[in-house]
Amino acid sequence: MSDHPAWHAATRLLHDDAALNEDAAVVPPIHYSATFRARDAAEFAEMANRPRHPRYYTRYGNPVHERVARVMAALEGTETALLTASGMGAISTAVLAHVQAGDHVVAQTRHYMSTAKLFDELLPRFGVQATLVEQSDAAALEAALRPNTRLVMLETPANPTLVLTDLRTVAALARPRGILTIADNTFAGPLNQRPHELGIDIVVHSATKQLGGHHDLTAGVICCSEAQAERLWRTHITLGAVLSPMDAWLLLRGLRTLDVRLERINASALALAQWLERQPAVERVYYPLLESHPQHALARAQMRGGGPVIAFALRGGFEATGRFVAALELATHAVSLGGVESLVVHTAAMWAGTMNEAQLAAAGIPPNFVRFSVGLEHPEDLKRDLAQALARAFPEH
Numbered sequence: 001m002s003d004h005p006a007w008h009a010a011t012r013l014l015h016d017d018a019a020l021n022e023d024a025a026v027v028p029p030i031h032y033s034a035t036f037r038a039r040d041a042a043e044f045a046e047m048a049n050r051p052r053h054p055r056y057y058t059r060y061g062n063p064v065h066e067r068v069a070r071v072m073a074a075l076e077g078t079e080t081a082l083l084t085a086s087g088m089g090a091i092s093t094a095v096l097a098h099v100q101a102g103d104h105v106v107a108q109t110r111h112y113m114s115t116a117k118l119f120d121e122l123l124p125r126f127g128v129q130a131t132l133v134e135q136s137d138a139a140a141l142e143a144a145l146r147p148n149t150r151l152v153m154l155e156t157p158a159n160p161t162l163v164l165t166d167l168r169t170v171a172a173l174a175r176p177r178g179i180l181t182i183a184d185n186t187f188a189g190p191l192n193q194r195p196h197e198l199g200i201d202i203v204v205h206s207a208t209k210q211l212g213g214h215h216d217l218t219a220g221v222i223c224c225s226e227a228q229a230e231r232l233w234r235t236h237i238t239l240g241a242v243l244s245p246m247d248a249w250l251l252l253r254g255l256r257t258l259d260v261r262l263e264r265i266n267a268s269a270l271a272l273a274q275w276l277e278r279q280p281a282v283e284r285v286y287y288p289l290l291e292s293h294p295q296h297a298l299a300r301a302q303m304r305g306g307g308p309v310i311a312f313a314l315r316g317g318f319e320a321t322g323r324f325v326a327a328l329e330l331a332t333h334a335v336s337l338g339g340v341e342s343l344v345v346h347t348a349a350m351w352a353g354t355m356n357e358a359q360l361a362a363a364g365i366p367p368n369f370v371r372f373s374v375g376l377e378h379p380e381d382l383k384r385d386l387a388q389a390l391a392r393a394f395p396e397h
Ligand SMILES: *Cc1c(COP(=O)(O)O)cnc(C)c1O
Pocket: 086, 087, 088, 089, 112, 115, 155, 184, 186, 187, 205, 206, 207, 208, 209, 218, 219, 220
């Protein structure tokens, strides 16, 4: 938790870890050391036995991890945070730390794909049953809760159509029953949405996305209470998804500018989503802060900004959509999101090697669907690029 709760996020991002400064260096050093020296036997015993000691052995903790955790906890409003080597490291650690054979868990029908596999494939192998519910249907979620339900996994907004989960409502259903809630806050990010303030217990992130923000590192974060962190850490040191000190340092460097990056990205993304809605070759645009979003009121109630990702469907098939994506000059055809460069994904093209158009449609992957992660290019340049690509792919409009 921040020592200075009155500071704005932009300030906390820069100064909340200052108390961990050891010397005169303005920029923290990278402690690129797997292990740390004890001065004597008493100190060695203290190092080995204190959970999350930042100077014992890097799988257990590292000074750079400690600094990033301080900043992340302040951002999400939790007591502390734990770093992992990837977003999936954070999600699998958070879930596996809390379940055992015989438990039941509830998750969404739509999740980040590897998260879905955790619930569909991995947990059942260990005797943990998952019920998947439509995330916009709180009544279905309530109906899925059982006496042995241990946790509820949430993700909002979620791929592919940026559908939302009502975090306040789910927290109010789970908490009185003693059921843990975990929310993946990767798409919105902590400046746009703070699940813990709405009653969610644990917030996880793929820090690979907007938190790192430069498409150059892979990392994950679990934001939680001190008591939860100790339990999570005990699972974490067994699973071993440990973030390298270099990537932790790059993440801290990325976080310093999160506020200005997201301010620009939120504004550009909303402007581009509104503009795309007016283009004749665009069939439908999905963005939480568009008034046309089916859960716009919920978006207003739980989000301060829409985040980097816009999804849209074009008035054409696989070929025309592919031509549009190929014609873009600024947005790079690559997965991931939330970084400085705009990225675009033709969702169906990811699967084109293994499924034909009919199979894609059956799998709920429309051939005309595009996911666009808005970067820091000037919004007018992005708009011009989208316009020329639409004109080339859809000359009839
Ligand atoms: C990318 C992503 C993940 C996985 O993160 P990695 O850092 O790639 O392991 C999890 N959830 C969401 C919503 C993501 O976008």
